[in-house]
Amino acid sequence: MGEIRDRTLWITGASSGIGRALVLRFVAHNNVVIASGRRREALEELQQIAPARIHVLDCDVADDQSMAAISERLRALTDHLDTVIACAGTCEYDDDLQLENAMYRRVFDVNFFGVVNTLRCAxxxxxxxxxxxxxxxxxxxxxxxxxxxxxxxxSKAALDYFLASVRADVCHTNLKVVLIRPGFVETPLTAENDFSMPFLISAERAAKYIEEGLARGASTIDFPHRLSLPLRFLGFFRSLWFRFCTTKISRIRTLRKN
Ligand SMILES: NC(=O)c1ccc[n+]([C@@H]2O[C@H](COP(=O)([O-])OP(=O)(O)OC[C@H]3O[C@@H](n4cnc5c(N)ncnc54)[C@H](OP(=O)(O)O)[C@@H]3O)[C@@H](O)[C@H]2O)c1
Structure with missing residues (x-):
């Protein structure tokens, strides 16, 4: 119950955080996992835990050119893929509305185009x-x-639309498309956050939520519910969010003049 077994998976963003926890969870349930990230040493260290079940495929999902070669490298490791989880991601905040293009592009390159590249290869x-x-x-x-x-x-809202659009496109096929929306998870990505993170959970707990959601056939996996339910309510009644919440968390008091 609630387990994925005997499948071949490709997981990007596997060198730390949620992706790493997913690899460990899936190999414990008799799956074979191809683990990707840019840091080969971190992936090889992970591979030592279950050498027969973890394959290493280092790649930069944001690099269109090197991703062009990934299909071939995947084929050298497996003749098929049952499940792909595009977990590679990055986070940068725009303090004081700097609106610096380069930063926006860095974030979109990994979080959005990285997923497009991953799907194309897979x-x-x-x-x-x-x-x-x-x-x-x-x-x-x-x-x-x-x-x-x-x-x-x-970048994550764009990803939400992208996946929904793909789901609409493949509705006559057997491909299932799943959007996973975590709340706050304790990983290197959130380690630098200088604000309180309500209902923070461990990466292991996040991996459990994800496996259970995939096993029950969910199309959207939101967790933890203590955070997702109130946020979805406020997403529906946005005026309440702007009236009662953003006024408490916004840091900008005056607009910059230069
Ligand atoms: N932590 C949270 O609270 C939280 C909440 C909501 C959503 N998420 C999402 O969950 C996913 C995993 O995040 P995490 O918290 O586990 O963060 P993390 O520990 O920082 O892991 C990010 C992973 O992405 C990989 N990565 C980053 N840029 C890459 C690139 N250009 N090419 C290939 N791999 C790349 C990193 O590996 P290398 O450095 O080896 O490349 C690392 O394995 C992200 O998509 C994130 O947006 C996280």
Whole structure:
């Protein structure tokens, strides 16, 4: 119950945080996992835990050119993929509305175009599976607009639409498309956050929520419910969010003049 077993998976963002916890959870349940990230040493260290079940595929999902070669490298490791989880992601905040293009592009390159690249490379191998599944990590931050999250939240909102659009496109096929929206998870990504993170959970707990959601066939996996339910309510009644919440968390008091 609530477990994924005997599948071949590709997980990006596997060198730390949620992706790493997912790899460990899935190999414990008799799955084979191809683990990706840029840091090969971190992936090889992870591989030592279950050498027969973890394969290492280092890649930069934001680099269109090197991703062009990934399909071939995937094919050298497996003849099919049952499940792909695009977990690679980054977060940068826009303090004081700097609106610096380069920062927005960095965030979108990984969080949005990285997922497009991942799906493009995986699709031919997913097509061979009897029950293919493509999932990507969005964020509950796209449910309501958070201050300073103009780049990060927008990239995740764009991802939300992208996945929904793909789901609409493949409705006559057996490909399942899943959006995963975590709340706050304790990982290197959130370690630098200088604000309180309500209902913070461990990466292991996040991986459990994700596996259980995939096993029950959910199309959207939101967690933890203590955070997702109130945020979804406020997302529906946005005027309440702007009236009672953003006024408490926004840091900008005056507009910069230069
Ligand atoms: N932590 C949270 O509270 C939270 C909440 C909502 C959503 N999420 C989402 O969950 C996902 C995982 O985040 P996390 O918290 O586990 O963060 P993390 O520990 O910082 O992990 C991010 C992973 O992404 C990989 N990565 C980053 N840029 C990459 C690139 N250009 N190419 C390939 N891999 C890249 C990193 O590996 P390398 O450095 O080795 O490349 C690392 O394995 C992200 O999409 C994040 O937006 C996290």
């Amino acid at each position: 699709l031919p191998l997913l097509a061979i599976s009897q029950s293919p599944l493509f999932a990507a990590l969005g964020s509950l931050s796209s449910v309501v607009p958070f201050p300073r999250a103009e780049a990060y939240g927008s």
